[in-house]
Amino acid sequence: MTARSTSETARDIPEATVARLPVYLRALNTLADDEIRTCSSEDLASAAGVNSAKLRKDLSYLGSYGTRGVGYDVDYLRYQIAREIGVTQDWPVVIVGIGNLGHALANYSGFRSRGFHVVALLDADERRHGEHVAGVLVRPFDDLEAIVAEQGVAIGVIATPAAAAQDVADRMVTCGITSVLNFAPTVIAVPDGVDVRKVDLSIELQILAYHEQRKAQL
Amino acid sequence: MTARSTSETARDIPEATVARLPVYLRALNTLADDEIRTCSSEDLASAAGVNSAKLRKDLSYLGSYGTRGVGYDVDYLRYQIAREIGVTQDWPVVIVGIGNLGHALANYSGFRSRGFHVVALLDADERRHGEHVAGVLVRPFDDLEAIVAEQGVAIGVIATPAAAAQDVADRMVTCGITSVLNFAPTVIAVPDGVDVRKVDLSIELQILAYHEQRKAQL
């Protein structure tokens, strides 16, 4: 995707692998909670719901962190994956659009516990300003630039209606945000160098409906 | 994935294509709202954020619904895609776990407007029972079997904490649900023939964080 021109220092990890690393990390955390110190690729793979060969190949992109004949040290591997993903540091995040979904996101404990913390909640509707959600003040959308500059925010979450999403994305990009998580049910366009990931609830249901319909046809 | 043994009547559409059909459908709806009657593959592709060659190939799996030299009839194509996905009919859905996220899902208008309607909200916590969310009564989780049987529910949504997700999934499968949309941050195991799709907010953020970290290293 991005052309890595000079100094091929960092090995580039396939996108499909990157998407699975967080799953492995969560599985390792669960194992660690159960005070399991070591696991085989088979153990971890079944906890993560994947094939063990795929797991080993995925991990091999990070380095050789296992021991043949033994397996992986849970804590060590956990740290290596966290470091590779970048969640050993803490990422400030802004959420725009404090409707039903924005509320749920602001309250979602999985963010804070996994290296992210919500530094601001923004909404265009001034009737919401001053309200506190999950202990964070809801502020005007126009405060975006100031907050991003002050806090060094790189990641923005869009939880607005579809009609507002592109405008919000444009403003985010303008003030320096380079990663966007979009919950609005619309396609947003961004310049090169900005990453967008989309989460769309009704699309997921429609995919299930397709398969469901196929099953019914037998 | 599923072995289609006999009567190869229905062409099987690649999974990647299935995942994009809802996007095309939404783009077509937007065009229809603007009273556009016809569009080229180029028009639709840019509205959907994909390459036009890919769009044409995707549509070709459904049949030949375009006219060379002209393009696609918006309404006709819209109907064909909707029929293929299965959203010309209405799918009953149950949501289990009425916390912050469950609330947001119950209130999400995109479901009803796209061929899905919430027939029941279930929660294990009896303090929530009797409450109405988005006009639907919150009922005990133990009512699951009765509701699924009565209403012919095939699709279940899990919005519980991670610890409860597997149990909920097991109960759903037992009473005949064959498609599950899982919002709980954990991997759930289901038997063959049951489809699971996972939506995981913190995983999406972690993927963004990985790329963000890579950008910062330049």
Add this chain to the structure above:
DNA sequence: CTCGGTTTGTTCCCACGTTCACAAACTCCT
């Protein structure tokens, strides 16, 4: 009817991802 312009449907090729299978490397037991 024919010709030029347009747009679809499809073929071909390449890149990416998945899985198998096995050599390399480690532990433990005798």
Add this chain to the structure above:
DNA sequence: AGGAGTTTGTGAACGTGGGAACAAACCGAG
């Protein structure tokens, strides 16, 4: 020390998906 058993890391085969390019098909003008 040596051999049996175990598990990782990886090379190779295979399948799926993406994109360029082009033939087929349609429209409209003359």
